[in-house]
Amino acid sequence: MIDNRNRDYLLGLVRELCNLSHETDWVEFKVNYREPQAIGEYISALANAAAVHGKAHAYMLWGVEDETQAITGTKFSPAAAKKGNEPLETWLLRLLTPRIDFRFHEVTHDERPIVLLEIERASRHPVAFEGVEYIRVGSTKRRLKDYPEKERALWRVFDRVNFEEGIAAERLRDEDVLLLLDYPKYFDLLDAPLPDGRAAILDALQRDRLIAPCEAGGFNITNLGAILFAKDLSDFPRLKRKALRIIQYRSNDRLEALGEQEEVKGYASGFKGLVDYINARLPSQEVIEQAFRRTIPEFPELAVRELVANALIHQDFFVRGAGPMVEIFKDRIEITNPGEPLVDTQRFLDNPPASRNEILASLLRRFKICEERGSGIDKVVSQVELYQLPAPLFEVPKGFTRTVLFARKSLANMSKEERLHACYLHACLKYVQRDFLTNTSIRKRFGIGEKNRSMASRLIRDALEAGVIVAHTPDASPKHMKYIPFWAR
Numbered sequence: 001m002i003d004n005r006n007r008d009y010l011l012g013l014v015r016e017l018c019n020l021s022h023e024t025d026w027v028e029f030k031v032n033y034r035e036p037q038a039i040g041e042y043i044s045a046l047a048n049a050a051a052v053h054g055k056a057h058a059y060m061l062w063g064v065e066d067e068t069q070a071i072t073g074t075k076f077s078p079a080a081a082k083k084g085n086e087p088l089e090t091w092l093l094r095l096l097t098p099r100i101d102f103r104f105h106e107v108t109h110d111e112r113p114i115v116l117l118e119i120e121r122a123s124r125h126p127v128a129f130e131g132v133e134y135i136r137v138g139s140t141k142r143r144l145k146d147y148p149e150k151e152r153a154l155w156r157v158f159d160r161v162n163f164e165e166g167i168a169a170e171r172l173r174d175e176d177v178l179l180l181l182d183y184p185k186y187f188d189l190l191d192a193p194l195p196d197g198r199a200a201i202l203d204a205l206q207r208d209r210l211i212a213p214c215e216a217g218g219f220n221i222t223n224l225g226a227i228l229f230a231k232d233l234s235d236f237p238r239l240k241r242k243a244l245r246i247i248q249y250r251s252n253d254r255l256e257a258l259g260e261q262e263e264v265k266g267y268a269s270g271f272k273g274l275v276d277y278i279n280a281r282l283p284s285q286e287v288i289e290q291a292f293r294r295t296i297p298e299f300p301e302l303a304v305r306e307l308v309a310n311a312l313i314h315q316d317f318f319v320r321g322a323g324p325m326v327e328i329f330k331d332r333i334e335i336t337n338p339g340e341p342l343v344d345t346q347r348f349l350d351n352p353p354a355s356r357n358e359i360l361a362s363l364l365r366r367f368k369i370c371e372e373r374g375s376g377i378d379k380v381v382s383q384v385e386l387y388q389l390p391a392p393l394f395e396v397p398k399g400f401t402r403t404v405l406f407a408r409k410s411l412a413n414m415s416k417e418e419r420l421h422a423c424y425l426h427a428c429l430k431y432v433q434r435d436f437l438t439n440t441s442i443r444k445r446f447g448i449g450e451k452n453r454s455m456a457s458r459l460i461r462d463a464l465e466a467g468v469i470v471a472h473t474p475d476a477s478p479k480h481m482k483y484i485p486f487w488a489r
Contacts, residue, residue: 009171010107014114016216017059018069025049025136026058029066032075036083040092043119043127045134045141047100050121051157052135052150056167056220057121063114066139073112078104097128099320101238120238123166124158124318126151163317164359165209168226168236171218174198177211180221180236181229185269186210189367208363223317224360228268241323244274244312248281248328267312271369275305281328283407298407299333300383303392307380307403309370311337313361319399336402345394347487348377349428381429388447390414391422411446411455416462422446423459424468427485436472436482 017027026049028042039060046058063074081088093099101120106113126133126144133144135154144151169180175198183201186208187194195201202219205211210225226236234240244263250256259281263274283298311324316339324337342354355361364370380403384392390406411419426445427437435441442448442456460483463469470489472482 007107010105010116011109013059013171014061014064014071014107014109014116017061018064018071020069022069023066023139024053025138026053026055028060028136028139029064029069030060030062030074030076031065031072033062034076034081036081036088036091039088039117040095040129041132041134041141043092043096043100043102043117044129044132045136047119047122047127048133048144048154049136050119051123051161052153054157055121056170058119060117060119061114062117063109063112071109071112071114073109074115075113076115078106078115078117092129095130097131098125100127103237122154122158123161126154162359163357164222164224166223167212167220168223168239170220171214171216172221173218174202177202177205177219177221180231181205181210181225182231182266182269183229186229189268189369209359224363226266227317228266228360228363230264230266230269232264233266234264241321242315242317243323244308245323245325246274246278246281246328247325249330252329252331254327268364268367268369271309271312275301275308278304278308278326278328282333283330299389299405300380300387303380303383303405304333306370306376307335307392307405309364310376310403311335311401313357313364313370314341314355314401315339316356322400331407333405334402335405336397336400338400340396340399341394341401345396348394349381349425350432350485350488378429378432381425385426385429385445388445390418391425393421411448419459420463420466420468423463424485427463427469427483431484431488436484437469438482439479 020027023029026046028046042060046060050056050058062076064071078088083091089104092102100122103118105116105118107116108114134141135144135147135150137147137150144154172180178198178201183205184194186205195204202211205225206213209222210229211219211221214220223239226233226239227242230236230239233243246261246263248258250258261277263270265273279297279301282304284296308326315324315337319338322338325335327334327336339356342356343351361370370376380392384405388408390409393404393406395402395404414422422445423437423442426442430437430441437460439453439456439460442459443450443453446456446459448456457478460469464471468486469483470486472484473480476482
């Protein structure tokens, strides 16, 4: 990916790298070297070495002599380079696994052309080129499998790495940090006054790990800081695909979209606005009560809020090319996020959520954007029952988590599977409330009148036969029977 970043920044970085006493495991100097195969292998080796040494990036620099670090200029042009008929960068990206972000920068120093290749560090898995993983040993690249001690060290790094502490932007001046982040919203969410002076503001942001000091001077904005408080996520290339997309469709399929919105603000600074945007596009109905007309949303606003927050918090940020998404249909809402859940979907109500992003989740709890541990899905199911809607559906399409909220549907129009699922979630909700599913509670759940107790009894019998609930008091009379989820026996 050829990118034109700030020239002063790039020249400062070039000078900093050239001031190194020699090549390192995470920096490689070349003059006119242009062999595509070797460049791909270097990307693998440098990305893995950067992870071992705790660097956000590795670098390959053309136009600099290896031994003296003297700037000579280069004839290498990544924009013009090809492998066969395929552009070099496209060919490299295709053969790297997992795909990482690398960027070619072309600058001029004292009228000498220089090419800087900025390589994202490996995370979670070693980076391989054409299926082979490489590593740097001093100033040479080697196959990782030939150095088991370095391979072990790399995997130990992966065991410790988390998304939040990664670097979204580095070597920034104080004023640039404050230009990129919506820092007033940070203090607003904490109900704290805005401190006097730039130094006090930066100190507060640093305490919550939204920024961190940079070894080369200035500050780094962490992934945590950018994803929560970016004024515009597109300012952070590695995070812009994590912006929440909201798509509204005309009907119950995806054939015709009425509109699409991408929320470019950070999750914390933009959360209220995006939830308001979603709720404004949900169907509603007007109810006349005496002399007044009242608008009632088709879907519980609290449930929508909780599910959007869950999708943002529990996503797998290391899944590339995908972000959270809300799709609005006439008969349902689908909320999808990258990453499969760490908890069985059948146990969402009784198990505390296991989050990949606990630092982010903890901070959002302080901002009162998400609920205390374990109560979010309970509230969703409770709100759905209050509105007497079909039970929410939790799905796990490969590599993703999806929750579906359905519009109002009469009991007669629900399928047998929908009725069974509603009974099961009702039993789960009652169980976490230290209560039981009963004939009375089922009638209230579905809006069944007292005279139709037999209808509720049939629903319970079907759920028992399907094995989703079991009797808690098997010896009680039919009128006093109580039931619990199958896993609570």
